Amino acid sequence: MDPPGTLAGDPGHEGDEDYAKSLSNRQVRMIAIGGAIGVGLFLGAGGKLAAAGPGLILSYAVCGIAAFFVMRALGELVLHRPTAGSFVSYAREFIGPWAGFASGWLYWLNWAMTGVAETTAVGIYVHRWLPGVPQWMVALAALVVLLTVNLLSVRLFGELEFWFSVIKVLAIVTFLVVGLGLVLTAAGVGHEHASPANLTAHGGFLPRGLPVVLMSLQAVVYAYSGIEMVGIAAGETQHPRRVMPRAINGVIWRIGIFYVGSVILLAMVLPWTAYSAGESPFVTVFSRLGVPGAGDIMNAVVLTAALSSCNSGLYATGRILRSLSRRGEAPEFAGRMNARHVPYGGILFTAIVLTLGVGLNYAVPKMAFDIATSASALGVVAVWGTLVWCQLRLRAAANRGEVARPSFRMPGAPVTNWLTLAFLAVVVVLMPFADEANQIAFWCLPAVIVVLFAGWRVVRRRLTPATGPVPPTPAGPPRSPRS
Numbered sequence: 001m002d003p004p005g006t007l008a009g010d011p012g013h014e015g016d017e018d019y020a021k022s023l024s025n026r027q028v029r030m031i032a033i034g035g036a037i038g039v040g041l042f043l044g045a046g047g048k049l050a051a052a053g054p055g056l057i058l059s060y061a062v063c064g065i066a067a068f069f070v071m072r073a074l075g076e077l078v079l080h081r082p083t084a085g086s087f088v089s090y091a092r093e094f095i096g097p098w099a100g101f102a103s104g105w106l107y108w109l110n111w112a113m114t115g116v117a118e119t120t121a122v123g124i125y126v127h128r129w130l131p132g133v134p135q136w137m138v139a140l141a142a143l144v145v146l147l148t149v150n151l152l153s154v155r156l157f158g159e160l161e162f163w164f165s166v167i168k169v170l171a172i173v174t175f176l177v178v179g180l181g182l183v184l185t186a187a188g189v190g191h192e193h194a195s196p197a198n199l200t201a202h203g204g205f206l207p208r209g210l211p212v213v214l215m216s217l218q219a220v221v222y223a224y225s226g227i228e229m230v231g232i233a234a235g236e237t238q239h240p241r242r243v244m245p246r247a248i249n250g251v252i253w254r255i256g257i258f259y260v261g262s263v264i265l266l267a268m269v270l271p272w273t274a275y276s277a278g279e280s281p282f283v284t285v286f287s288r289l290g291v292p293g294a295g296d297i298m299n300a301v302v303l304t305a306a307l308s309s310c311n312s313g314l315y316a317t318g319r320i321l322r323s324l325s326r327r328g329e330a331p332e333f334a335g336r337m338n339a340r341h342v343p344y345g346g347i348l349f350t351a352i353v354l355t356l357g358v359g360l361n362y363a364v365p366k367m368a369f370d371i372a373t374s375a376s377a378l379g380v381v382a383v384w385g386t387l388v389w390c391q392l393r394l395r396a397a398a399n400r401g402e403v404a405r406p407s408f409r410m411p412g413a414p415v416t417n418w419l420t421l422a423f424l425a426v427v428v429v430l431m432p433f434a435d436e437a438n439q440i441a442f443w444c445l446p447a448v449i450v451v452l453f454a455g456w457r458v459v460r461r462r463l464t465p466a467t468g469p470v471p472p473t474p475a476g477p478p479r480s481p482r483s
Contacts, residue, residue: 037168037258038114038309039121040223042302044373045263046284047277048216053207054199054267056216060260062423063220067227068252069420070384072410073391074228075248079241079406080394087228088323091386094393097327101459102452103386104324109448110379111313112350114225116357117372118310119143123361124278124369125303129296135368136361142307143358147351150314151344157315164308171301172258175282179265190288194269202271215434217427222373223259225380226312227251228387245408277370310354314347321346329459370437377431378441378448381424388424392417 048056077090088107092100122142123135130138150157181187182194192198199205206213266281270288275281280302287295322343325335336345360368391410398405410416431442 037165037172037254037305038223038226039118039302039306040219040225040373041259041262042282042305043121043124043280043369044219044223045266046275046279046281047370048219049263049266049272049275049281050277051208052212052216053203053205053272055206055210055213056220056272057260057263057267059213059216059220060223060263063217063224064255064260066221066384066420066423067224067255069410069412069416070387071227071248071252073387073413073417073420075245076391076406076409077387077394078244078248079408080403082241082244087383087386087390088320090390090394094390094397095386098456098460099386100327101324101329101456103382104320104329105452105455106379106382106448107320108317108350108379110225110376110383111317112353112357113372113376113379114222115143115310115313115350115354116360117222117369117376118306118313119354119357120361120365120369120372121306122303122310123365125280125299125306128279128283128299134362135365136358139361140355140358142310143351143354146307146311146314147347149311150318150347151338151342152340154341157311161308161311161315164304164311167301167304168308169258171282171298171305172262175285175298176257176261176265179262179269179285183265183268189270189285190274190290192270192274192288196268198268198271202273207272214430215438218374218377218431218434218438221380221384221424221427222377224255225376226309227255228383248408314350317350318343318345318347321349328462367437370435371440374431374437374441375444378428378445381428385421385424388417388420 045056048059052059074087077087081089081093088100088104091103119139119142120135123138126133126138127135149160179194182189183196186193186195188194195201266275266285269285274288275284280299282302283295283298286298321330321334322337322345324330325332325346330346331349334346334349335343337343357368357372360371364371392414394403395405395410395413397403428442428445431438
């Protein structure tokens with residue numbers, strides 16, 4: 001018998017019964033917060049401020065609105081059925097098997113490229129202290145450490161990510177308090193003065209025009225990537241239907257404060273011309289305050305943020321690849337789980353690709369971060385679009401009386417669904433008109449589509465006998481996790 005509130009024959013629970021419910025409410029809430037604060041803000045905001053000026057605030061605000069609707073769509077789906085398969089299971093249930101296959105691999109691409117970007121960021125941060133150490137060597141060392149943590153246990157991952165997230169949140173809060181104080185007192189920051197006048201005093205609010213701001217949308221979408229992590233954690237969470245609404249709502253309001261608020265303050269504390277792509281904007285601000293060691297402390301914090309995001313990526317891809325493998329849509333090795341309930345096969349599979357990212361750091365260290373974030377943004381758009389579309393189908397199924405719609409719902413549906421999907425389409429269309437890294441990622445998109453199409457044809461032939469499609473197997477009651 002299918003669990004209450006699911007469509008008949010839904011296979012979305014496959015493999016969930018093997019996960020231990022090791023993540024506490026405390027850890028899930030901080031994972032949700034940590035997923036919404038990453039290197040896209042801590043490092044990427046500096047380069048985009050230098051390119052677009054204070055008008056970058058508009059990009060963060062618009063993308064934040066889209067992220068709000070994506071999170072509420074995810075919340076409704078999670079309350080419909082919590083599962084470690086997350087949007088892959090929802091895509092399979094509400095769109096079709098091919099959608100689960102495609103969205104799962106696109107999400108894997110997202111996090112694989114994110115991992116490359118994060119390890120690249122680690123190398124950039126460490127360069128401040130060890131300029132003689134090659135960037136690729138630092139990236140490799142970071143990957144080895146985080147791989148070890150993820151392979152040991154879910155509880156250890158949760159605890160490490162909890163403290164990573166605590167550090168990130170404290171850093172952002174500290175900057176918000178210090179930055180607001182600097183602006184209110186018009187304090188000197190190096191040779192400049194913090195003031196709202198910095199928003200318009202150096203060429204205006206849009207010093208390089210609105211088109212440049214629009215070209216930054218891809219980078220800002222990448223900055224928000226990871227907010228959907230809380231949906232994957234639902235499958236290993238105690239009491240998910242009670243915890244998830246609070247966790248998701250918490251992510252939403254923090255987006256407004258941490259992201260939009262931080263960018264506004266960065267643009268007021270220093271002129272946009274003071275920032276650069278090679279240094280975290282937060283490090284730039286604290287280094288100019290004249291307080292000994294302040295810049296180094298902030299550099300250590302943003303280093304932690306990069307490690308945190310890569311840590312989360314290994315966690316997420318391990319669960320997604322296992323979900324795909326259980327259905328024969330990924331290599332059998334990717335579905336293997338150890339005695340500690342860790343899907344080590346999927347984690348190792350992703351780690352192998354991340355080592356290729358180490359090679360990217362060796363070959364083109366100055367472009368590695370931008371190329372990785374641009375490619376990752378394509379995966380983010382695909383995942384967000386899948387979540388919004390699945391919520392549309394859930395709503396339609398509820399209107400037909402096939403499922404019970406949760407009380408935690410996406411506001412303004414279906415109008416907000418279509419507006420969000422249109423926005424995501426605009427982000428993709430603008431990519432080839434942006435910088436070289438975006439162009440490289442965009443023109444790789446046809447190849448990705450061809451590979452996914454070919455892969456699905458192979459998988460479908462293997463899973464479908466000549467006599468016709470295999471009838472769906474009900475999930476059945478979950479077994480108790482092994483101790």
